[in-house]
Amino acid sequence: MIKTRIAPSPTGDPHIGTAYSALFNYAFAKKNKGRFILRIEDTDRTRLVQESEQKIIDSLNWLGIKWDEGPFKQSQRLHLYQKEGEKLVKTGAAYYCDCSPERLDKVRKQQRAEGDVPRYDKKCRHNPAKNLKKGSFVIRLKVPEEGETSFEDLSRGKISFKNKDIDDAVLLKSDSWPTYHLAVVVDDSDMGVSHVIRAEEWLSSTPKHVLIYNAFQKKLPVYAHLPLLRNPDRSKISKRKNPVSLSWYKNQGYLPEALLNYLSLMGWSMPDGREKFNLREFIDDFDFSRVDPAGPVFDLKKLEWLNGEWIRGLENRKLVDALLEYTKIDEKQISKVLPLVRERLKILSEFDNLTSYFFSEPAVEKAEIVPRTKTPTETKDVLKEIGETLSEIGRWSKGDIEKALLSKPQETGWSKTELFQTIRYIETGSRATPPLFDTLEVIGKEKSLERIQKAIRLLNQ
RNA sequence: GGCGCGUUAGUCUAGUGGUCUAGGACGCUUGGUUCUCAACCAAGAGAUCAGGGGUUCGAAUCCCCUACGCGCUACCA
Numbered sequence A: 001m002i003k004t005r006i007a008p009s010p011t012g013d014p015h016i017g018t019a020y021s022a023l024f025n026y027a028f029a030k031k032n033k034g035r036f037i038l039r040i041e042d043t044d045r046t047r048l049v050q051e052s053e054q055k056i057i058d059s060l061n062w063l064g065i066k067w068d069e070g071p072f073k074q075s076q077r078l079h080l081y082q083k084e085g086e087k088l089v090k091t092g093a094a095y096y097c098d099c100s101p102e103r104l105d106k107v108r109k110q111q112r113a114e115g116d117v118p119r120y121d122k123k124c125r126h127n128p129a130k131n132l133k134k135g136s137f138v139i140r141l142k143v144p145e146e147g148e149t150s151f152e153d154l155s156r157g158k159i160s161f162k163n164k165d166i167d168d169a170v171l172l173k174s175d176s177w178p179t180y181h182l183a184v185v186v187d188d189s190d191m192g193v194s195h196v197i198r199a200e201e202w203l204s205s206t207p208k209h210v211l212i213y214n215a216f217q218k219k220l221p222v223y224a225h226l227p228l229l230r231n232p233d234r235s236k237i238s239k240r241k242n243p244v245s246l247s248w249y250k251n252q253g254y255l256p257e258a259l260l261n262y263l264s265l266m267g268w269s270m271p272d273g274r275e276k277f278n279l280r281e282f283i284d285d286f287d288f289s290r291v292d293p294a295g296p297v298f299d300l301k302k303l304e305w306l307n308g309e310w311i312r313g314l315e316n317r318k319l320v321d322a323l324l325e326y327t328k329i330d331e332k333q334i335s336k337v338l339p340l341v342r343e344r345l346k347i348l349s350e351f352d353n354l355t356s357y358f359f360s361e362p363a364v365e366k367a368e369i370v371p372r373t374k375t376p377t378e379t380k381d382v383l384k385e386i387g388e389t390l391s392e393i394g395r396w397s398k399g400d401i402e403k404a405l406l407s408k409p410q411e412t413g414w415s416k417t418e419l420f421q422t423i424r425y426i427e428t429g430s431r432a433t434p435p436l437f438d439t440l441e442v443i444g445k446e447k448s449l450e451r452i453q454k455a456i457r458l459l460n461q
Numbered sequence B: 001g002g003c004g005c006g007u008u009a010g011u012c013u014a015g016u017g018g019u020c021u022a023g024g025a026c027g028c029u030u031g032g033u034u035c036u037c038a039a040c041c042a043a044g045a046g047a048u049c050a051g052g053g054g055u056u057c058g059a060a061u062c063c064c065c066u067a068c069g070c071g072c073u074a075c076c077a
Helices: A016-031 A052-063 A078-090 A101-113 A180-190 A200-216 A246-252 A256-264 A279-285 A300-313 A316-326 A331-344 A348-359 A376-391 A398-405 A408-412 A416-428 A436-443 A445-460
Strands: A003-006 A035-040 A069-073 A094-097 A138-141 A148-153 A157-162 A170-172 A195-199 A222-226
Touching: A003 A016, A003 A195, A016 A035, A016 A052, A016 A195, A016 A222, A016 A246, A016 A256, A016 A279, A035 A052, A052 A069, A052 A246, A052 A256, A078 A094, A078 A138, A078 A170, A078 A180, A078 A200, A138 A200, A148 A200, A148 A222, A157 A200, A170 A180, A180 A200, A195 A200, A200 A222, A246 A348, A256 A279, A256 A300, A300 A331, A316 A331, A316 A348, A331 A348, A331 A436, A348 A436, A376 A398, A376 A408, A376 A416, A376 A445, A398 A436, A408 A416, A416 A436, A416 A445, A436 A445
Parallel strands: A003 A035, A035 A069, A195 A222
Antiparallel strands: A094 A138, A138 A170, A148 A157
């Protein structure tokens, strides 16, 4: 049975990297008719953020990534890690260490000063700690002094480390809580995780995990390290240089389908090169042989484009529903203006800005009304004529508005652009909107005429 | 510093020894459509496949070295 998991730490706002990792774990599990687990790794009590766990759950739900088991919480499995930690000491794979943080710090500083690699000096390994007082000792992994530890990574091949380069890492902290290294192995093993798919930042600590599996005489999972998402400067993606919080993407109005789609394109590609596809298609075609281990730069521009593609491809009904969360106007009003802006929407949150003039008076400035080649008086006269013409329209439809206005450029001697842009501006306060006649139709006859009168009054001042 | 991973256009990528005079996408430029914007269509600029050595009849593709980038180097994950 193939089993994968996503194991985020509840230390803040759910991260884009978590979504990325969850997506690939989920896809791989589903592709192989396996199961996908959610596990909350809350062993760092100092960085714990209370609401974070719920936010992780909400984010995954928003993305549409469903877990088959969990959520499990490591904080509720403490006895297990403690028991397993002790077991390692008994079998000689680990040892107690009562070195103080101060000593550790001193040792490291000295090593650094001498140009050595900062690492635990194995004092307690060679001179066993005695009189272990509760809360004052840790359990450390006894890494072999010689030989090497290697493993097979699904997208990188064989990776090996010399044992002498691996630190005797802490497995159980002095507060009896496990570190990641112990907890991850105990849990993955206990939960039957067959494939550990996680970010590249874990690559260097994998040999420790392999050693622990060996010490437990448990079967090793298959490892696959995903590339690290990058900032534009190629450093690991971070808050300061790139939006990373999933709630930001949600608030901006990125569709979960589009975000997932974009994330799929990070280090992976469809066999046929197709770039717009849904989660189901990703699952169907997913294969680790197509994962490129080089770290991709996260490009908001391309995400935006993809989001636009998804918005344009959405059924009207669904788009309206999605929009409900991003605007104050009601469903009926949304439906009315949506046809005019749907192909102009890149993110849902710009909907109100694109449609504000339909529902409230646009800000129009006198100086902006008159075209460069015309005088205020000429403009006023033309607007009066336009107003009269429009007021005579019986059925206020774009077709009739067009019929009424199409001959106007010729009659007034204004160019089409000048005339229509002037009208557009006084009606919407903007020079870039959907087609004028459509826009006027939706604004309505009464309001359209009012705005013309208002512009004339402005010019009279 | 040590260890590990990586390196095809600004960015995401295709490519697994000959079909590559390196293909696609985003972005950019130009043109078409047009009352503006967007969408759409078309065209274009942009990569000596990091550099250097090999292997081979032949290398973006295999090997080695160098450079550069990134990650890890905590009683954090």
